[in-house]
Amino acid sequence: MTAQRTYGGISAQERRAQRRVALLAAALEIVGTRGFAKLTVSGLCARAGLNERYYYENFDSRDAVLAALIDGIAEELADAILAAVRTAPPDTRATAHAAITAGVRLLTDDPRKAKVALIAGMATPELRARTTETVRVFARMVAAEGIDFYRMSAAAPDPAIDFRAMYLVGGLVQTLTAWLQGDLDLTRDELIEHTVDVFVLLGEDLADKRG
Structure with missing residues (x-):
């Protein structure tokens, strides 16, 4: 069970937190330089280097x-x-x-x-x-x-x-x-x-x- 919950010494919860941080950092860059209208799911995930499913893991809008x-x-x-x-x-x-x-x-x-x-x-x-x-x-x-x-x-x-x-x-x-x-x-x-x-x-x- 422990092996399933951790990868490279990092727990699933920690990985999720890291993905959230990456998404928010990407959002700061997009919104802070280009405006809220330019914030899209695909653009945000591309900027963060993450699959879109990780967006929906953290946010619904x-x-x-x-x-x-x-x-x-x-x-x-x-x-x-x-x-x-x-x-x-x-x-x-x-x-x-x-x-x-x-x-x-x-x-x-x-x-x-x-x-x-x-x-x-x-x-x-x-x-x-x-x-x-x-x-x-x-x-x-x-x-x-x-x-x-x-x-x-x-x-x-x-x-x-x-x-x-x-x-x-x-x-x-x-x-x-x-x-x-x-x-x-x-x-x-x-x-x-x-x-x-x-x-x-x-x-x-x-x-x-x-x-």
């Missing part, structure tokens, strides 16, 4: 492929931002700068990730709904970090905190999308600095009002 890709990028983004916050100096601007820089760099060092997460993620109603939920998740993360940083009471939900967090994250998504499409004449460093200004302004203003 193009939306499912892109959703998995977006989820993976969102996880990378959250990890990068939280790591930056944990190692930043205990100063409002330094912390905001570290977090925003980490997020923007992750998405723009590899422009394919930004195009997938911010542009292709709006391609269908299902993907738009998923992207909206991802924004909510990051807004909750921003709210939690703000409450912790400013030592604000979190005994009960505060609509003002939730509003500002959603405003900041949603606004950054729209701004970064516009920048990627060439609608904002800013360098990446300028984009980061302006974003930090807004985050610090709204965060400190709310902390002062609650203080």
Whole structure:
């Protein structure tokens, strides 16, 4: 039985995971360079070097492929931002700068990730709904970090905190999308600095009002 489950020391489960990774890497290249419309089963499998049956082993639609890709990028983004916050100096601007820089760099060092997460993620109603939920998740993360940083009471939900967090994250998504499409004449460093200004302004203003 063991010989049937393993091949070259790799289990069937591990091989399936490797094939999934290969398919997602191929999807990132196709969607990130050519757009969601160019994502086909045959093209994806050819790019990944896999038989089409392995596609259906992992996914049942193009939306499912892109959703998995977006989820993976969102996880990378959250990890990068939280790591930056944990190692930043205990100063409002330094912390905001570290977090925003980490997020923007992750998405723009590899422009394919930004195009997938911010542009292709709006391609269908299902993907738009998923992207909206991802924004909510990051807004909750921003709210939690703000409450912790400013030592604000979190005994009960505060609509003002939730509003500002959603405003900041949603606004950054729209701004970064516009920048990627060439609608904002800013360098990446300028984009980061302006974003930090807004985050610090709204965060400190709310902390002062609650203080």
